[in-house]
Amino acid sequence: MDGITLRRAPLLCTLLLWAFQGCRGTVTVKVPPYVNVVKDETATLPCTYSGKMPSNLVISWHAYHEGSKKRIAFKFGEEIKIDEAFNLGKRATMGADLSLTITKVQPSDELTYVCEATAGADGYKDASTYLTVFYAPEAPKLEKPTDRAISVISKESSEIGTCVATNVLPQPRLIWFKNDQPIPEVKDKDKDTYMVPIVVKEPSGLYTLRNTLYMKPVKEDKNSVFFCKVEYRTPQNTTETKRSNTITINLNYPSEKTTFTFLNTSPIKEGDKVEMKCETDGNPQPDFEFSKDGKDINGEKGLLTLESVNRTNSGEYVCKGLDYDAGDKDLTAKLNVVVHYMDPVVVKPLGSQTVSLGGKMEWKCDVNASDKHTLHWKKGSKTLSEDGNLFLDNISYDEAGEYICEGAVPSVPGLKVSASVNLSVEGKPIIAEPAIGEVSKQGEQVTLKCVAHGEPKPQFTWVPSAKESVAIEGNMIVSTIVLNATADIMKNGVNCTVSNKFGKETKTLTVAIMDDRAIKGSAEVLLSGNPVLKSADMQQGGSSAVVVAVVVCVLLLLLLVGLIYCLNKRTKLPCSKKDKKDMALGDVNNDIVVEMKTGKTEQDGLLNKKAAEK
Ligand SMILES: *[C@@H]1O[C@H](CO)[C@@H](O)[C@H](O)[C@H]1NC(C)=O
Ligand SMILES: *[C@@H]1O[C@H](CO)[C@@H](O)[C@H](O)[C@H]1NC(C)=O
Numbered sequence: 072m073d074g075i076t077l078r079r080a081p082l083l084c085t086l087l088l089w090a091f092q093g094c095r096g097t098v099t100v101k102v103p104p105y106v107n108v109v110k111d112e113t114a115t116l117p118c119t120y121s122g123k124m125p126s127n128l129v130i131s132w133h134a135y136h137e138g139s140k141k142r143i144a145f146k147f148g149e150e151i152k153i154d155e156a157f158n159l160g161k162r163a164t165m166g167a168d169l170s171l172t173i174t175k176v177q178p179s180d181e182l183t184y185v186c187e188a189t190a191g192a193d194g195y196k197d198a199s200t201y202l203t204v205f206y207a208p209e210a211p212k213l214e215k216p217t218d219r220a221i222s223v224i225s226k227e228s229s230e231i232g233t234c235v236a237t238n239v240l241p242q243p244r245l246i247w248f249k250n251d252q253p254i255p256e257v258k259d260k261d262k263d264t265y266m267v268p269i270v271v272k273e274p275s276g277l278y279t280l281r282n283t284l285y286m287k288p289v290k291e292d293k294n295s296v297f298f299c300k301v302e303y304r305t306p307q308n309t310t311e312t313k314r315s316n317t318i319t320i321n322l323n324y325p326s327e328k329t330t331f332t333f334l335n336t337s338p339i340k341e342g343d344k345v346e347m348k349c350e351t352d353g354n355p356q357p358d359f360e361f362s363k364d365g366k367d368i369n370g371e372k373g374l375l376t377l378e379s380v381n382r383t384n385s386g387e388y389v390c391k392g393l394d395y396d397a398g399d400k401d402l403t404a405k406l407n408v409v410v411h412y413m414d415p416v417v418v419k420p421l422g423s424q425t426v427s428l429g430g431k432m433e434w435k436c437d438v439n440a441s442d443k444h445t446l447h448w449k450k451g452s453k454t455l456s457e458d459g460n461l462f463l464d465n466i467s468y469d470e471a472g473e474y475i476c477e478g479a480v481p482s483v484p485g486l487k488v489s490a491s492v493n494l495s496v497e498g499k500p501i502i503a504e505p506a507i508g509e510v511s512k513q514g515e516q517v518t519l520k521c522v523a524h525g526e527p528k529p530q531f532t533w534v535p536s537a538k539e540s541v542a543i544e545g546n547m548i549v550s551t552i553v554l555n556a557t558a559d560i561m562k563n564g565v566n567c568t569v570s571n572k573f574g575k576e577t578k579t580l581t582v583a584i585m586d587d588r589a590i591k592g593s594a595e596v597l598l599s600g601n602p603v604l605k606s607a608d609m610q611q612g613g614s615s616a617v618v619v620a621v622v623v624c625v626l627l628l629l630l631l632v633g634l635i636y637c638l639n640k641r642t643k644l645p646c647s648k649k650d651k652k653d654m655a656l657g658d659v660n661n662d663i664v665v666e667m668k669t670g671k672t673e674q675d676g677l678l679n680k681k682a683a684e685k
């Protein structure tokens with residue numbers, strides 16, 4: 072053949088085909104090949120007819136049901152008839168547009184539907200469409216056969232679980248996963264891992280699928296997580312999945328090694344409860360045997376408890392796991408127990424000691440312990456020595472009391488022992504610094520306190536005397552009297568004398584009157600006598616000191632003058648002729664100041680006090 076003939080061949084064929092169809096008539100019937108619908112919803116199957124419209128034209132819908140073609144509905148002219156075929160019944164209707172509509176679609180409606188046009192001699196045409204019914208499943212359920220353990224040494228594959236998906240259409244697929252990895256589908260029961268699927272078509276027409284997984288798990292599977300997924304189609308022709316719950320397996324596997332550890336978190340000391348835990352890496356835990364120095368000790372399962380240990384409990388403890396599946400693996404483990412201890416502290420000399428005031432005392436303290444230790448001498452919260460030796464010199468009454476030698480092992484929290492000794496100091500009594508009492512004005516009751524140290528406890532003598540009450544406060548003895556602040560007492564004060572077999576001491580308690588805090592300062596200046604005397608005292612300090620002193624004195628004088636002026640104005644009392652001190656004591660104010668003095672003169676005492684205040 073030549074080239075032209077070859078190129079013309081397809082065109083010729085098309086023309087022939089057209090002519091042939093023309094002979095049969097130009098009728099066409101069109102339907103979509105597939106229609107998808109969700110169960111219980113309405114399906115519409117369109118059909119388009121084109122061509123001649125002879126008067127005997129019949130358009131009808133049929134379905135292939137149980138092996139034969141059954142008519143459902145037809146249109147003849149303008150007339151539409153429904154056959155109420157098989158179980159479609161009245162749910163099927165045919166529209167004027169030739170479409171077939173089925174309401175409340177059931178799984179059994181999933182069939183091949185044919186739209187057919189017949190016009191006698193003019194011809195016959197049909198086209199078929201497949202109706203697919205969909206129903207999405209719930210998430211599948213993963214069930215465990217029992218909680219019975221599976222052993223890794225089992226010869227057979229064991230049932231891991233069954234995945235169940237119910238009420239699905241079309242038939243879905245079940246996929247197993249282990250640790251998020253899909254397990255390939257295997258149905259061969261001779262393999263280690265395989266699945267046994269069961270597909271049930273329910274009377275409703277929906278599918279229920281069960282799929283059981285069998286495996287020979289290995290030790291690593293003790294932590295494996297299993298789940299399954301159902302993979303199903305949707306009416307939109309996509310694939311979706313739903314995931315089940317997860318399960319793990321209760322796996323038994325033999326022990327390979329043993330560990331033996333303390334449950335105690337800090338170092339062990341005498342008197343502690345010691346707990347030791349023995350475990351293997353197998354499951355379940357085997358029985359254990361405990362021993363020390365070849366002697367058996369009773370434990371509870373994997374736990375060895377020693378109540379209130381002492382140093383003789385130190386040593387190596389052995390634990391042995393009794394796992395007969397372990398083969399020749401060595402399941403023994405050892406644990407070394409060290410019980411720390413500290414003996415009682417030994418103090419020399421022992422017992423209570425008495426020393427004279429101003430005397431000295433020496434103690435030695437020693438202890439034996441299992442590890443490096445410290446020895447601290449303490450009085451109250453104060454640490455006096457850190458080497459076990461305590462030396463006291465020129466002992467005062469304040470140093471009387473309880474001394475504690477405390478031994479500790481710093482590496483073992485709570486390991487401490489201590490011993491205490493008492494020191495008493497005897498000697499002549501001493502009156503402590505004065506305390507101040509307050510009363511409103513002369514003639515009132517004034518409370519005076521005389522506070523003293525002394526061992527043996529001193530006797531108090533008051534001049535002038537009054538009813539005294541004696542109390543012990545700490546290591547001090549306090550005598551308290553209440554008397555009338557007479558003019559004589561205001562002038563000469565009250566003498567307190569303390570005495571015991573070692574001697575005596577007297578101090579004079581002065582009673583003064585003050586107004587308020589501002590005037591208290593002025594009153595003290597008056598009491599201290601002549602301010603000029605003070606500046607003379609200062610002259611030894613150098614020229615700058617003199618200048619400062621003069622300025623201070625001038626200021627004080629000004630204050631004094633101002634004060635006297637004010638008082639004169641207020642009380643209308645003449646002050647120029649009166650003794651300054653008397654004025655201060657008698658008229659200045661309402662407060663009485665109580666001051667206590669040593670045996671020195673009053674003026675000296677006050678001057679010293681002023682100097683101290685500087
Ligand atoms: C659905 O999708 C698959 C592939 O994704 C395709 O082969 C099939 O023809 C599609 N069916 C319909 C009805 O669209
Ligand atoms: C130490 O403990 C053992 C028992 O564990 C006991 O028999 C022994 O008497 C104890 N020793 C001392 C010094 O307490």
Ligand SMILES: *[C@@H]1O[C@H](CO)[C@@H](O)[C@H](O)[C@H]1NC(C)=O
Pocket residue numbers: 414416417437438439
């Ligand atoms: C410490 O132990 C030694 C030897 O047992 C003993 O001689 C010594 O007296 C002990 N010392 C104390 C303070 O217990």
Ligand SMILES: *[C@@H]1O[C@H](CO)[C@@H](O)[C@H](O)[C@H]1NC(C)=O
Pocket residue numbers: 429465467
């Ligand atoms: C002893 O102590 C007293 C008061 O604490 C003190 O006045 C005196 O100087 C001390 N004597 C010696 C020798 O240290």
Ligand SMILES: *[C@@H]1O[C@H](CO)[C@@H](O)[C@H](O)[C@H]1NC(C)=O
Pocket residue numbers: 422423473491492493
């Ligand atoms: C020391 O004195 C206190 C209080 O007076 C007393 O409780 C303690 O037992 C005494 N200690 C000694 C070692 O005598």
Ligand SMILES: *[C@@H]1O[C@H](CO)[C@@H](O)[C@H](O)[C@H]1NC(C)=O
Pocket residue numbers: 514515516555556557
């Ligand atoms: C104090 O003594 C004076 C003078 O003797 C007297 O008037 C006054 O009532 C006495 N006061 C008291 C509280 O006893």
Ligand SMILES: *[C@@H]1O[C@H](CO)[C@@H](O)[C@H](O)[C@H]1NC(C)=O
Pocket residue numbers: 534535563564565566577579670
């Ligand atoms: C108080 O003691 C001093 C000196 O110790 C003495 O001068 C004075 O007279 C005594 N006062 C009384 C009221 O006994």
